[in-house]
Amino acid sequence: MSELAGVPKPEELLKIDYQPPRKGWMDTPVNFKPGTYCYPAASKNHKILDLPFPREWSPTEKDWKLPENWKEIVLNGIAERLSKYRSFKVFMDICVRCGACADKCHFFLGSGDPKNMPVLRAELLRSIYRKEFTAAGKVLGKLAGARELTPAVIKEWFYYFYQCTECRRCSVFCPYGIDTAEITMIGRELLYLLGLGINWALEPAAKCFMTGNHLGIQPHTLKDTLDFFADDLEDITGVRVDIPINKKGADILFVTPSGDYFADPGTYTCMGYLALFHELGLNYTWSTYASEGGNFGLFTSHEMIKRLNAKIYAEAKRLGVKWILGGECGHMWRVIHQYMDTMNGPADFLEEPVSPITGTKFENAKATKMVHIMEFTADLIKHNKLKLDPSRNDKLKVTFHDSCNPARAMGIFEEPRYVIKNVCKHFYDMPENTIKEKTFCCAGGAGLGNDENMEMRLRGGLPRGNAVKYVQEKHKVNRLACMCAIDRATLVPLCDYWAPGVQVTGIHEMLANALVMKGEKERETDLRGEPLKEVEE
Amino acid sequence: MSIMFPLAIILLLLLLVVGGVSYAHLENVFGIFIPYLALAIFLMGFIYRILSWAKSPVPFRITTVCGQEKSLDWIKANRLESPFTTLDVIKRMALEVLLFRSLFRNTNTELKEGPKVIHWSAKWLWLAGLAFHWALLIILLRHLRFFIEPVPFAVDLIDRLDTLFAIGVPALCLTDVVIVAAITHLFLRRVLVPKIRYISLPADYFPLFLLLSIIGSGMLMRHIYKVDLIKVKELALSLVSFRPVIPEGIGVIFYVHLFFVCLLIAYFPFSKLMHLGGVFLSPTRNLANNNRAKRHTNPWNYPVKVHTYAEYEDEFREKMKTAAIPVDKE
Numbered sequence: 001m002s003e004l005a006g007v008p009k010p011e012e013l014l015k016i017d018y019q020p021p022r023k024g025w026m027d028t029p030v031n032f033k034p035g036t037y038c039y040p041a042a043s044k045n046h047k048i049l050d051l052p053f054p055r056e057w058s059p060t061e062k063d064w065k066l067p068e069n070w071k072e073i074v075l076n077g078i079a080e081r082l083s084k085y086r087s088f089k090v091f092m093d094i095c096v097r098c099g100a101c102a103d104k105c106h107f108f109l110g111s112g113d114p115k116n117m118p119v120l121r122a123e124l125l126r127s128i129y130r131k132e133f134t135a136a137g138k139v140l141g142k143l144a145g146a147r148e149l150t151p152a153v154i155k156e157w158f159y160y161f162y163q164c165t166e167c168r169r170c171s172v173f174c175p176y177g178i179d180t181a182e183i184t185m186i187g188r189e190l191l192y193l194l195g196l197g198i199n200w201a202l203e204p205a206a207k208c209f210m211t212g213n214h215l216g217i218q219p220h221t222l223k224d225t226l227d228f229f230a231d232d233l234e235d236i237t238g239v240r241v242d243i244p245i246n247k248k249g250a251d252i253l254f255v256t257p258s259g260d261y262f263a264d265p266g267t268y269t270c271m272g273y274l275a276l277f278h279e280l281g282l283n284y285t286w287s288t289y290a291s292e293g294g295n296f297g298l299f300t301s302h303e304m305i306k307r308l309n310a311k312i313y314a315e316a317k318r319l320g321v322k323w324i325l326g327g328e329c330g331h332m333w334r335v336i337h338q339y340m341d342t343m344n345g346p347a348d349f350l351e352e353p354v355s356p357i358t359g360t361k362f363e364n365a366k367a368t369k370m371v372h373i374m375e376f377t378a379d380l381i382k383h384n385k386l387k388l389d390p391s392r393n394d395k396l397k398v399t400f401h402d403s404c405n406p407a408r409a410m411g412i413f414e415e416p417r418y419v420i421k422n423v424c425k426h427f428y429d430m431p432e433n434t435i436k437e438k439t440f441c442c443a444g445g446a447g448l449g450n451d452e453n454m455e456m457r458l459r460g461g462l463p464r465g466n467a468v469k470y471v472q473e474k475h476k477v478n479r480l481a482c483m484c485a486i487d488r489a490t491l492v493p494l495c496d497y498w499a500p501g502v503q504v505t506g507i508h509e510m511l512a513n514a515l516v517m518k519g520e521k522e523r524e525t526d527l528r529g530e531p532l533k534e535v536e537e
Numbered sequence: 538m539s540i541m542f543p544l545a546i547i548l549l550l551l552l553l554v555v556g557g558v559s560y561a562h563l564e565n566v567f568g569i570f571i572p573y574l575a576l577a578i579f580l581m582g583f584i585y586r587i588l589s590w591a592k593s594p595v596p597f598r599i600t601t602v603c604g605q606e607k608s609l610d611w612i613k614a615n616r617l618e619s620p621f622t623t624l625d626v627i628k629r630m631a632l633e634v635l636l637f638r639s640l641f642r643n644t645n646t647e648l649k650e651g652p653k654v655i656h657w658s659a660k661w662l663w664l665a666g667l668a669f670h671w672a673l674l675i676i677l678l679r680h681l682r683f684f685i686e687p688v689p690f691a692v693d694l695i696d697r698l699d700t701l702f703a704i705g706v707p708a709l710c711l712t713d714v715v716i717v718a719a720i721t722h723l724f725l726r727r728v729l730v731p732k733i734r735y736i737s738l739p740a741d742y743f744p745l746f747l748l749l750s751i752i753g754s755g756m757l758m759r760h761i762y763k764v765d766l767i768k769v770k771e772l773a774l775s776l777v778s779f780r781p782v783i784p785e786g787i788g789v790i791f792y793v794h795l796f797f798v799c800l801l802i803a804y805f806p807f808s809k810l811m812h813l814g815g816v817f818l819s820p821t822r823n824l825a826n827n828n829r830a831k832r833h834t835n836p837w838n839y840p841v842k843v844h845t846y847a848e849y850e851d852e853f854r855e856k857m858k859t860a861a862i863p864v865d866k867e
Contacts, residue, residue, distance in 0.1 A: 013651050020735035050842065084837055086593040088818045094815030095588075097741050099726075099733040100639075100662060103646040109654065119736050136740075138806055144543055145738040171601045175640045175666070176812055177821035181602060209844050211853075219853050220860035246863050288853075288862060289846050302596075303841055310843040318846055318865075341834045342597055364608045368829035375608050384613060404762040409599075411606035411619040411826060418612070433644055433656035437603040437618070463646070499654070 005453050006035055010497065014462075025120060025129070026147050030156045032059045035455030036111075038162050038448060043200035046195060048206040049304070053195025059158060064151065071149055071193050075132055077190045084135065092129045094176050095119060101170035101180075106441050107163050110459030115160050118170035118180040124156055125187055158196055161187040163456060165448055166299070166331075167404035167441035184446070189301045190368075193280065201299040201447030208308050212291040213258035219288035219374070225261045226286065228336045229271045236273040236529070238521030241278035246319065250285035251356060253316045255370075256327025257294040259485030260506075266488040268527040271329055274509060276377070279517050280357055284325070288314035293332040294485060298339075299447035306343040309335055312370075313344050323353035324370040328506050330403035330484030331445060333372065337410050341368040360384040372406075374415040374483060377511065381422045387516040392523060393424035395534040396479045396510070399471045400429065401464065401491065402439035403484035411437070416483055419507055423514040428475040434467040444490030457490065458497050465498025472499050475491025480504050540728070543743035547750055554796040558789045568772060569781040569791045575799035582806025587814050596835040598828050601821035603642075611675045626825050633822055637667050661722065669719035672712040673748075675699065679712070683773040713756055720748055727784065743812060747801050754794035764788040 007013075021028055037059055046054035057065050067073065072420050082089045085159050101118040103109060108116040115121060123145070130137030130146035137146030138435075147153070166181035182411065204214030211218055217225065226243045234240045238354050244250060254277070260270040277284055290311040297304030316324050326336055341347065350369040353362040360379045362371045400420055406412045413436045434440050442449075443460025471477040480491055488504055495502040513526045525531055557563040604618025620626040632638040645659035678695050682688045700708035725743050729735050758764050768784035769791060775782045805811065817823065825831075850857070850864055857864050 012654075013647070016648060017730070018648075020731055049743050083593055083598060086590060086595045086818060087599060089593045090815050090818050090820075093586075094809065094812040094819075096812055097733075097736050097738065098640075098662060099730070099736060100643050102732050102736070109648070114732060114735050117732065117736065123736070143739050144762075145740060168601055171821050172603055173639055173642055173644075175637055176816045177601055177633075177639065177819040179599065179821045182599065201559045210849075212849065218856060219862050221857045223860045223862055246857075248863065253835040288857070289849050294591050307841045307843055310841070311846075314843075314846060337828050338599055339597055343827070343838065345611055345629075346832055360609070362608075363830060364606065364827070370829065372608075378612075379609055381769045382609070387590065408602055411602035411604055411615070412608070413605050414612045415608065431656070438642075438644075462648075462652075463654050470653075491670060509548070 001192065002272060005479070007458060007497075013455070013459060016110070016459075018112045020114040025115060025123070026119055026142070028115075029152055030159045032155075032159065033455075034042075034452075036163070036453065037159055037456070038198035038200055038450055038453050041197035041199040045199065045202040045206040046197070049202070049209060049307075051192060051195065051202075054104040057196075059155070063507065064154070064196070066151060066154065066194055070151075070154070073193050074128075074149060074154075074190055077193045078129065078133070081186050081189070082129075085182070085186065087179065088186050091122065091178045092126055093183060095122060095126070095178055098175065100173050100175065104170045104173050105171070105180075106165075106167070106460040106463050107445050107456070108368070110462040111456070112444070114155070116163055118174075118178075121164060121180055122178065122183045124153070124160055125183055128153060154191070154194065155198070157187050158191055161191065162198055162448060162453075163204050163460075165404070165441045165443060165445040167445060168408045169404070169438065169441065185298075185302070188299070192301055197300065197449050198294075198447055198450075200453075201296050202448035205300050205304055205308060207298040208292050208296065212289045212296060212311060213261075214296055215258045215262050217258060217261060217291065222261060222286075222288050222291055226270075226274070229267065229274055230511055231267070232529075233271050233275055233527075236525055236527060237275065237380065237517055237523065239275075239278065239517045239519055241274045243274065244284060245286045247285035248319050250283050251322050252282060252284040252318060253290070253312075253319060253321040253324045254284050254286055254327065255290055255293040255312055255324060257329040257332055257485035258292045259294070259489060260327060260477075261291075263489060265492075265504055265509065265528075266485050266506060268509040268512075269319040271374070271527050272506065272508030272510075273327060275512040275515055275517065276386075279515060280380070285319060285321070287315045287319065293326055293329050293336075294478055295332060295335045297449060298331050298335055305335055305339055309340055310344050312340065313347055316347070317349050322351040323365075324350070325373055325376055326370055327373050328483035328508060330405040330486055330487070332405075332485075333412075334369065334405035334409040336370050340370070355379055357385050372410070372412060372415070374412060374419060374507065377508070378415040378418045381419060388423055388511075388514045389516050390423050390425050390514050392513050392526070392532050393510050394426075395532070396424050396505075397426045397428065397475055397477045398424050398479045398481050398505075398510070399468065399475075399477045400427070400435070401442070401468075401480055401487060402435050403482055404439060404441050404445060406483065407439050408437055416481075416507055419511060420481055422506075423511045425476075428471050428477055430467040430471050432446075432475050434463065442484075442487050442490040442494060444496035445486050449486055449490045454493070458494065461490075461494040461498060464491075465494050468495060468502055469499040472502055478502055481507055483507050539737055539739050540742050542739045543746055546743065547746045550796070550800065551750070551793065554793050555789055556621050558792045564783045564787075566790070567796055568783045568787075569776070571799045572776060573781075573815065575803040579802040579805055582803075583814065586811055587818075589798075590815065590818050593834045594658070595820050595824070596837065598824045598826045598833040599820055600826045600828075602826045606826060621825055621827045621830075623825065626823060630817065630823055634816060637663055637670075640666055665719045665722040665726075667722065668715050672716035672719065674776050675712045676710075676716065679710070684777050686770070686774060707759055709760070713752065716752055717749075719743055720752070724749075740809060744801070744804070744808065747797060747804070751794060751801060754790055754797060758788075759788045762788060762790045764791045786813045844850055
């Protein structure tokens with residue numbers, strides 16, 4: 001069992017009271033309990049990104065040093081967004097408070113805090129909308145569910161809009177498709193207008209803006225990192241892979257989240273890509289400028305999404321590639337699939353993607369010209385283009401976590417499962433209500449995956465963790481596969497806490513283990529350097 | 538508070554209409570003026586709300602996808618839950634609007650000893666919601682008999698099917714039973730389930746009470762305080778032909794029924810009842826999941842400040858050259 005500083009033990013944490021307080025929610029002020037909120041963004045990051053009102057402040061202090069005309073700023077911000085987003089306007093008006101969303105949120109299930117019911121999270125903003133933008137709210141006030149905009153409301157927004165991972169599970173169940181992610185995203189934009197943000201989202205955004213990736217890895221360091229992976233791969237497989245970087249005239253630009261360069265187990269997935277592309281003899285390139293597929297702009301503002309995402313098409317154009325291939329990432333794919341072309345397209349300088357190995361036309365990506373690596377690899381396997389030895393993964397009993405964004409923004413369910421089933425022999429899905437479109441979040445997405453917020457993450461991780469535990473007990477599952485860099489970071493403590501003994505893996509890590517490469521030596525270890533077969537103890 | 542306030546309003550309004558008709562003899566007001574006014578408010582309000590929503594653009598295609606995407610030929614796409622074409626979207630919306638597809642997915646999650654997080658299938662809300670809305674629709678269609686002469690065959694058929702079991706004279710309508718049961722369920726869950734009670738506003742109880750008042754007065758009129766239906770139809774026909782005449786002696790219960798109906802439709806555009814229109818405009822449901830195949834444009838897309846490759850290379854050129862990474866400017 002992991003000993004995380006300040007986090008109660010599971011037995012303690014499980015004493016969840018789902019009974020709402022006697023007092024109404026409007027009369028219950030927010031309480032910034034350590035372990036359940038994120039630290040504010042450093043002013044330097046606001047400055048790098050030209051965001052207003054950079055300052056040092058603290059959520060636990062009474063005075064948040066709001067700008068003098070803060071109220072006017074917020075109200076103008078709401079008015080502007082009502083006129084720009086039909087989603088926002090309709091979602092402010094049509095909720096009937098049926099409560100179907102209430103127990104769909106992992107943060108509500110793990111905390112019992114009624115303001116974590118998606119309906120109430122939205123009401124936090126809706127109540128202000130009613131007061132300021134509807135006749136009934138103006139006249140009837142509280143009776144119409146309206147309330148005054150005060151600094152206490154701003155504090156509440158900060159707390160609860162950063163207790164939402166924008167996973168969109170609630171919007172699957174809502175009879176009108178009300179999407180809390182829209183409300184959270186706009187709520188966060190309003191907070192940024194007042195200079196209020198969280199550092200764990202804004203610092204990566206600032207770094208990504210300047211260096212091309214969230215981690216601030218500079219070009220030469222990125223090259224060193226990839227070379228280092230090549231060394232490791234050579235030790236394990238006996239094959240030396242090439243690493244083309246910023247190569248003009250490559251056919252394909254490959255973009256993946258920077259988490260894959262940085263920390264285990266993401267690094268093994270990165271090695272998996274290298275092995276696969278080498279084996280295919282793919283004419284592709286990495287980019288140091290577009291060295292980030294993820295986009296923490298998504299957790300900041302719509303404008304920031306566009307500012308950070310612009311690099312991908314710009315780099316594809318500069319390098320003169322034909323199309324773009326994207327790695328295993330969650331929110332990256334929400335941005336690529338639902339925002340990129342609209343924001344930074346049209347990508348008319350690229351060609352409609354065709355697999356150079358199988359000749360398959362990726363018709364579903366013909367406008368955006370960016371293909372998900374799971375679509376690419378599934379197609380390779382289907383056409384027998386890879387020699388695979390799944391027995392090399394025999395010690396693994398695998399389950400698969402559908403990451404929120406690829407699931408509910410794209411619907412990419414079968415491709416990853418097809419790949420997994422071809423590279424390992426023991427695969428078991430978690431219970432139906434916890435996978436695919438009903439998948440539960442890792443509770444660390446949308447900028448919340450930081451250490452200071454660990455208790456809330458583990459609370460929110462309860463439904464996912466419990467489903468993992470279920471297959472662990474039933475099928476002896478010991479590996480949780482996922483195709484998301486945030487997952488590869490956040491599911492690790494989640495499993496240590498709720499399903500100890502289960503390790504996290506990317507899919508291309510398992511693929512590279514099974515991949516029989518030309519000229520390889522006999523494999524003794526997997527990419528982690530661990531023996532292929534389980535050692536008898 | 539959330540319950541008592543709307544209840545008090547309903548009682549006050551009841552007194553108003555009973556007093557107005559029985560003592561002040563304001564049949565003209567309650568039988569002609571208010572119905573016209575309410576209808577005008579409803580039509581104008583409804584159109585205004587739809588237009589005001591429609592005025593805001595849909596900048597991004599943010600479909601909530603609930604099924605397998607269309608990608609490779611050999612993977613079967615779920616075209617209803619992940620629509621790819623407009624026709625798919627129409628089918629998805631039809632399923633949503635006519636059968637409440639999303640609500641049908643509902644689960645009830647419980648934390649049990651173990652710990653075990655258990656997700657039960659929970660269809661009661663779906664059933665009550667669907668029963669209520671369909672019963673209401675049939676009741677509305679049934680009422681067309683008062684507005685059209687001769688009564689169309691279809692309306693007559695609905696009437697006959699609705700009274701199939703012929704309990705009592707006049708026969709009890711199935712839809713009346715269903716709708717009362719459904720509303721009672723919706724009301725009770727709001728009061729009895731703590732988390733639903735916690736989120737409920739007066740604006741959630743008011744329409745329930747209003748509907749119960751309408752149905753209650755309607756059933757009283759049909760089964761107990763019987764009114765002269767010929768005269769009711771005379772009034773209805775005179776209203777729709779814009780030559781309104783109040784027939785003598787219809788009975789106050791009719792005016793109660795009519796007044797509450799007027800309240801409901803006048804209240805409609807300013808309330809959550811507008812979900813009727815809003816569901817069609819919900820961008821997570823009414824857009825296809827074909828984002829990468831077909832470009833979606835944002836009418837207010839504007840240029841933003843970016844960090845260009847040239848600026849990036851200027852900063853890192855020496856380091857890149859040392860690491861043998863190709864650069865644009867030597």
